[in-house]
Amino acid sequence: MSEATNELGNTSKTGLKKVRRIPPELSILLVLIGIALIFEVMGWYVVGDSFLANKQRLSIIVLQVAVTGIIAVGVTQVIITGGVDLSSGSMVGFIAMVVASFAQTSLNARAVFLQPEYAQFGLSWFIDSSPLWPILVGILLGAFLGYLNGLVIAKTGIPPFIATLGMMVSARGLAKWYTEGQPVALLNENFTWLGQSFNLWGFPVPRTVIVFFIVAIICHVALSYTRYGKFTYAIGANPQAARVSGIDIGKHLIKVYAVAGLLSGLAGVMLAARAQSGQPNMGISFELDAIAAAVIGGASLTGGVGRITGTVIGTIILGVVTSGFTFLKVGAYYQEIVKGAIIVAAVVIDVYRQRKKSRA
Amino acid sequence: MARSQVISPQTMQAVRNSGAVAQSEYLLEVKDVRKEFPGVVALDNVELRLRRGTVHALMGENGAGKSTLMKILAGIYTPDSGIFRLRGQEIRLKNPLDALENGIAMIHQELNLMAPMTVSENIWIGREPSGRFGLIDHAEMNRRTEALFERLGIEIDPEIRVGKLSVANRQMVEIAKAVSFDSDVLIMDEPTSALTDKEVSHLFRIIRSLKADGKGIIYITHKMNELFEIADEVSVFRDGKYIATHNSVDVTRDDIIRMMVGREITQMFPKEAATIGDIVLSVRDLTLNGIFKDVSFDLRAGEVLGFAGLVGSGRSNVAETIFGVTPANAGTIELFGKQVVVSSPSVAMRHGMAFLTEDRKETGCFLLLDIQENAQMAVLQQRYVRFGFVQQEKLRKEADEMANRLRVRTPDMAEPIINLSGGNQQKVLICRWLMTNPRILILDEPTRGIDVGAKAEIHRLISQLAGQGVAIIMISSEMPEVLGMSDRVVVLHEGRVTGILDRAEADQVKIMELASR
Numbered sequence: 001m002s003e004a005t006n007e008l009g010n011t012s013k014t015g016l017k018k019v020r021r022i023p024p025e026l027s028i029l030l031v032l033i034g035i036a037l038i039f040e041v042m043g044w045y046v047v048g049d050s051f052l053a054n055k056q057r058l059s060i061i062v063l064q065v066a067v068t069g070i071i072a073v074g075v076t077q078v079i080i081t082g083g084v085d086l087s088s089g090s091m092v093g094f095i096a097m098v099v100a101s102f103a104q105t106s107l108n109a110r111a112v113f114l115q116p117e118y119a120q121f122g123l124s125w126f127i128d129s130s131p132l133w134p135i136l137v138g139i140l141l142g143a144f145l146g147y148l149n150g151l152v153i154a155k156t157g158i159p160p161f162i163a164t165l166g167m168m169v170s171a172r173g174l175a176k177w178y179t180e181g182q183p184v185a186l187l188n189e190n191f192t193w194l195g196q197s198f199n200l201w202g203f204p205v206p207r208t209v210i211v212f213f214i215v216a217i218i219c220h221v222a223l224s225y226t227r228y229g230k231f232t233y234a235i236g237a238n239p240q241a242a243r244v245s246g247i248d249i250g251k252h253l254i255k256v257y258a259v260a261g262l263l264s265g266l267a268g269v270m271l272a273a274r275a276q277s278g279q280p281n282m283g284i285s286f287e288l289d290a291i292a293a294a295v296i297g298g299a300s301l302t303g304g305v306g307r308i309t310g311t312v313i314g315t316i317i318l319g320v321v322t323s324g325f326t327f328l329k330v331g332a333y334y335q336e337i338v339k340g341a342i343i344v345a346a347v348v349i350d351v352y353r354q355r356k357k358s359r360a
Numbered sequence: 361m362a363r364s365q366v367i368s369p370q371t372m373q374a375v376r377n378s379g380a381v382a383q384s385e386y387l388l389e390v391k392d393v394r395k396e397f398p399g400v401v402a403l404d405n406v407e408l409r410l411r412r413g414t415v416h417a418l419m420g421e422n423g424a425g426k427s428t429l430m431k432i433l434a435g436i437y438t439p440d441s442g443i444f445r446l447r448g449q450e451i452r453l454k455n456p457l458d459a460l461e462n463g464i465a466m467i468h469q470e471l472n473l474m475a476p477m478t479v480s481e482n483i484w485i486g487r488e489p490s491g492r493f494g495l496i497d498h499a500e501m502n503r504r505t506e507a508l509f510e511r512l513g514i515e516i517d518p519e520i521r522v523g524k525l526s527v528a529n530r531q532m533v534e535i536a537k538a539v540s541f542d543s544d545v546l547i548m549d550e551p552t553s554a555l556t557d558k559e560v561s562h563l564f565r566i567i568r569s570l571k572a573d574g575k576g577i578i579y580i581t582h583k584m585n586e587l588f589e590i591a592d593e594v595s596v597f598r599d600g601k602y603i604a605t606h607n608s609v610d611v612t613r614d615d616i617i618r619m620m621v622g623r624e625i626t627q628m629f630p631k632e633a634a635t636i637g638d639i640v641l642s643v644r645d646l647t648l649n650g651i652f653k654d655v656s657f658d659l660r661a662g663e664v665l666g667f668a669g670l671v672g673s674g675r676s677n678v679a680e681t682i683f684g685v686t687p688a689n690a691g692t693i694e695l696f697g698k699q700v701v702v703s704s705p706s707v708a709m710r711h712g713m714a715f716l717t718e719d720r721k722e723t724g725c726f727l728l729l730d731i732q733e734n735a736q737m738a739v740l741q742q743r744y745v746r747f748g749f750v751q752q753e754k755l756r757k758e759a760d761e762m763a764n765r766l767r768v769r770t771p772d773m774a775e776p777i778i779n780l781s782g783g784n785q786q787k788v789l790i791c792r793w794l795m796t797n798p799r800i801l802i803l804d805e806p807t808r809g810i811d812v813g814a815k816a817e818i819h820r821l822i823s824q825l826a827g828q829g830v831a832i833i834m835i836s837s838e839m840p841e842v843l844g845m846s847d848r849v850v851v852l853h854e855g856r857v858t859g860i861l862d863r864a865e866a867d868q869v870k871i872m873e874l875a876s877r
Contacts, residue, residue, distance in 0.1 A: 238728075
């Protein structure tokens with residue numbers, strides 16, 4: 001291949017025919033449209049109703065994956081560096097608990113911070129306080145746990161799989177330890193507002209979805225147009241070359257894992273607001289859905305490849321599949337079985353497509 | 361694979377030799393081979409004829425189509441059209457296994473061995489002798505390996521893990537593996553690019569014994585002296601076209617260069633005199649435990665300082681330490697008169713250093729990224745970033761200018777770098793470092809594995825940069841390059857500086873003496 005394509009001309013200004021590049025997201029988008037259309041047709045055929053022409057359903061499709069989507073945007077960046085983050089789901093659980101405890105109202109006599117072991121530190125001040133506190137605490141705690149992930153990986157050189165596996169187990173333990181397994185309920189309305197929908201031209205739009213899209217846009221810009229993004233791709237594409245090019249790999253990895261952690265924290269905030277509570281088993285297996293979304297969206301687990309736009313589409317594919325099956329009244333167990341197959345199939349198609357391209 | 365077990369290699373050989381199959385003058389005859397890739401004709405009706413018991417060298421600039429043809433012969437690519445006759449019989453190769461069963465084996469430039477497995481396991485993988493209960497008979501496998509090695513004069517323990525072997529020994533294992541298929545045609549793609557002189561002569565001994573066995577060997581190389589030493593015939597390709605075939609005794613080095621480039625290259629190493637300025641880099645007693653010790657030298661602005669020494673002498677390690685890739689255990693580095701602890705490449709870059717590494721693939725290119733990204737990666741440390749945002753337009757302009765100056769051959773800077781030839785990849789990496797405006801440039805094997813034309817261009821560029829006052833360290837295994845380009849030559853042997861020679865007193869003999877004493 002390398003022998004073949006170089007003698008195209010003498011300089012880059014020879015006016016040679018440039019090969020038109022199709023953005024890789026396009027094929028994933030086509031998969032999404034294809035799946036949606038299949039459900040549409042099956043919908044008319046099986047239940048005699050339209051799948052897509054339903055405002056409520058369209059907003060639910062995205063709503064149910066928005067939290068996973070926020071995590072997926074973070075894990076995509078980790079995957080681009082050639083790593084993986086398994087801790088996000090447990091972090092969501094733990095952070096949702098902590099966030100909820102900062103957002104409780106005094107209506108709840110059993111509020112966490114009213115208990116003597118917390119009240120003695122003056123934490124009861126947060127009861128009925130501004131919703132900014134739980135949001136800030138959630139994001140910072142997430143960033144801190146992500147920073148720990150990055151620190152362990154950068155300083156000890158152990159594989160990210162192991163480091164984040166450890167965090168996954170510990171964070172789940174923290175979530176259960178925090179209230180000894182009790183849910184944290186009765187939250188401030190100013191806070192739960194965040195998890196509600198608002199009306200836009202007759203469409204019910206969940207705020208979580210807005211947060212998801214804003215996060216995706218910011219991270220897309222960061223990956224495409226900033227030095228942070230360039231270094232992220234470089235490290236995944238060839239760590240040794242990145243090092244020789246003067247990139248401090250350890251420092252950069254810590255940043256990327258901290259960003260992923262921050263987004264897990266934000267996901268925990270949104271989930272607590274939407275569920276109006278924190279529960280220790282929240283977010284179980286979210287990390288796998290997030291990784292699946294990234295991979296369906298074209299990210300490569302070997303690093304160097306992946307885009308936020310692809311991940312967003314991958315996330316929506318997961319949402320469409322779940323809603324579609326529910327719409328067709330397929331049982332929950334079958335849904336999971338088929339969902340697994342779809343994840344594998346999506347990646348197989350992509351791998352096949354890549355191979356065909358490189359063989360061409 | 362099953363088929364080759366039913367018919368043993370010996371039987372196959374007997375059938376081949378019995379004359380039951382029509383004998384032809386040529387062992388392998390290839391005609392009118394055409395292969396197109398999107399946007400480019402890689403092979404335009406080329407031909408090649410290989411006689412039994414000869415070494416047939418295949419030469420041409422990078423991108424001439426040599427590797428493409430070899431990959432077709434090894435069953436990796438399928439040709440668009442072409443006639444292939446093996447031992448007079450027409451064949452069609454559908455996949456690499458097909459090629460092996462037909463007796464064509466390729467020894468790849470990038471070795472394809474499994475490092476955690478033993479030498480024996482690597483050679484016989486998929487063809488392991490089975491003993492009782494269908495389990496693998498390791499003893500028998502090792503015996504076969506030993507017999508094979510004895511035939512080839514290789515001394516390697518069959519039970520050692522391949523990961524522990526030197527590059528040269530891995531190469532030997534690859535060759536033994538190819539021979540174990542009882543292949544008639546062996547394709548070697550630049551087999552000596554990572555070997556020392558001693559190892560090369562061992563390889564040549566093996567090649568000669570294979571010749572004596574009646575095998576045909578296609579030998580791709582960029583090195584002229586090897587051609588005259590080992591090859592019987594030579595074919596030259598240029599731009600995907602077949603140019604000519606000659607007996608190697610009938611042609612001169614200049615004839616071949618002329619055929620390869622289609623033009624005369626009068627001066628290969630055009631180092632022009634440059635004004636030598638102040639000392640910019642001063643290294644004293646630099647030590648990296650177990651690798652090199654007490655290395656001291658000075659480098660001046662406008663000077664090209666050659667680093668010579670055998671593979672394993674520590675040349676590249678010294679460069680890596682100066683650039684902060686592997687920080688030193690002891691000794692001092694003074695840059696522009698100030699002592700600096702070079703603890704990482706970014707420190708080195710802040711002090712105006714740049715480092716083109718030896719291994720394009722491993723430590724140079726970001727193969728997944730495009731040319732533009734590859735070219736701009738180092739300069740992003742220093743410039744063209746405002747509030748974290750990359751100033752892509754300015755970068756694009758500068759990279760484009762630099763690429764034009766170095767004559768990178770590509771239609772588009774957005775092309776993935778993996779689609780470029782080795783020489784053009786190297787030019788992109790040089791772009792990467794020149795964009796940082798270095799004052800000290802370390803080049804480790806800047807012309808390894810690249811074609812004659814690109815080589816001359818790189819030499820001209822080095823000369824030009826020295827003229828502008830850039831201080832250059834050039835590490836090279838090619839003696840003519842070191843002698844032609846350097847103002848002074850530092851010679852290393854087993855991790856120590858054994859001499860520093862001025863341009864006037866440096867010659868091949870002196871350097872070899874210092875490098876091998």
